[in-house]
Structures are given as structure tokens and as C-alpha cells.
Amino acid sequence: MEWLIFGVLAFWLLVSVLGAVLVKSPVHSILFFLSSVLSMAGIFLSLGAELLAGLQLIIYAVAIVVFYVLVITTIPWEKVKRFEGFYRKELFLGAPVVLAVFLLMGYMVLKGKLASPVGMAGENVRELGRTLFTSYLFPFEVASVILLVAMIGAILLGRKEE
Amino acid sequence: MTLEKAYILLSLLVFLIGLLGVVIRKNLITILVSTEIMLNGVNLTLVTVDKYLGKVDGQIFALFILTVAAAEVAVGLGLIVSIFRLKGYEGSSEIVHLRD
Numbered sequence A: 001m002e003w004l005i006f007g008v009l010a011f012w013l014l015v016s017v018l019g020a021v022l023v024k025s026p027v028h029s030i031l032f033f034l035s036s037v038l039s040m041a042g043i044f045l046s047l048g049a050e051l052l053a054g055l056q057l058i059i060y061a062v063a064i065v066v067f068y069v070l071v072i073t074t075i076p077w078e079k080v081k082r083f084e085g086f087y088r089k090e091l092f093l094g095a096p097v098v099l100a101v102f103l104l105m106g107y108m109v110l111k112g113k114l115a116s117p118v119g120m121a122g123e124n125v126r127e128l129g130r131t132l133f134t135s136y137l138f139p140f141e142v143a144s145v146i147l148l149v150a151m152i153g154a155i156l157l158g159r160k161e162e
Numbered sequence B: 001m002t003l004e005k006a007y008i009l010l011s012l013l014v015f016l017i018g019l020l021g022v023v024i025r026k027n028l029i030t031i032l033v034s035t036e037i038m039l040n041g042v043n044l045t046l047v048t049v050d051k052y053l054g055k056v057d058g059q060i061f062a063l064f065i066l067t068v069a070a071a072e073v074a075v076g077l078g079l080i081v082s083i084f085r086l087k088g089y090e091g092s093s094e095i096v097h098l099r100d
Helices: A002-022 A026-046 A049-075 A077-082 A087-111 A124-134 A137-160 B003-024 B028-053 B057-087
Strands: none
Touching: A002 A026, A002 A137, A002 B028, A026 A049, A026 A087, A049 A124, A049 B057, A077 A137, A087 A137, A087 B003, A124 A137, A124 B057, A137 B057, B003 B057
């Protein structure tokens, strides 16, 4: 049963990721990316990470994808048309390299041993919240500073030139 | 081959496809989409190993990766829009001012 769920979600994820990379129009690419985000949320659910699946849906599928579509609508369409698709020569050069790297790392993953399990986590959201606000409190605060700096930077970059 | 290794192989493949997308795409916006795909692959590895080990630390790392992805999208799209407004193009083959 687990393998069936894995097969369906992995097929969905790979098809949508390949579509996002190889499809011609940028809008279609973003829609394929949205599909891959949905399948990734399903994989997180099947792995028992409920909080992360919800955050994936909220942050990626709602905030980031909508932001991309908004930016594409502000750019004139005939200018986007000049640069769509991909470089064919780079694809033929890059795909064998990527395949070789995948075979090498996959061999290492298959032959190697994972670390032994340490403990059984109980309820996902409760455990995650407790660990986040005790052991990882300082990185959590730093993340808020990162978001603030990114917001100020985006405002500065998007300002109209005087 | 256990289920965890299959998930790790899947995340490797997703990451490498995103890397290929960064190399081959022409449009700057789709290059940013490919970097998001790479970040998703890393998230999948963290959550898988977390499930196997029975801890939650990797999910917290994935949470921070989500935060950084949101910040990266805001700044990156701002850069692309301002490049487009100042120079009037957005193809990855025309931005060569640092190389020349």
C-alpha cells in the first residue's frame, strides 16, 4: 500500500517537475510547478509531516505561485515571447552529466547504510512546535530578521527611479 | 531497497532536474522556478530522513528553507522586474555585463 502511494505520488511529481523545466511558455511552467508543489504536499502527508504539508500548501501554492503569476502579468507579453523555451545545445550537454551524477549518487544511496533510528516521534505538530521553540529558538528569531530584510530589499528594488 | 531509499532517490532526481532547469532555461523567471524545484528536492530529503530517524529536527530545517525560499522569491522577482525596467530584456543570454 505504501509503495502504491509512493508510485503514484512520485510519478505525478516527476511528470510535473519535468514539465516545469521543459515546457515552452513561462505561465505553463509555473502551472506545472504548482502541480509539483501539490504532489510534494501529498508526499509530506504520506511521510507523516502534517505541519510541513500545510505550510507547503500555504506558502508555496498560495503565496509564491500567485506572486510569480502577478509578476508575469506586469511584464509585456511580446517581450516574454522572445525568451521562452530552453537552449537545445545546453540540454544535450547537460542531460548526460546530470544522469551520470544521478547514477553515481544513487549508487551511493543504495549501497550505503542509513544511520540507525534514535526514537519514535509522537504527535507531529506538538513535537515540532516544542523543538522549534526550545532548541531552535534563536534560528527562529533570525528567520524573522531574514524576512524583514527581504521585505525591505524588495521594496527598495521595486521602487520607481527618481 | 527500502521505502526511505526510494524517497531519497526521488528527491535526488527532483534536485538534479531543477539544476538542469537552471542551466538550460532562457527566461529569468523560469530559472527562479527551477531554483524553487531544487529547494523542494532538498526539503523532501530532510523530511524523509526525519521520518526514518523518528525525530523532527529535519522538518524544522525544512521550515527554515521555506522561509528562505519566500525571501528569495521576493528579492529575486524584484531584481528581475528592475532589470526589465532598466534594460528592457529578460533573457539569460543577454545579461553579460559582468562577464564582458
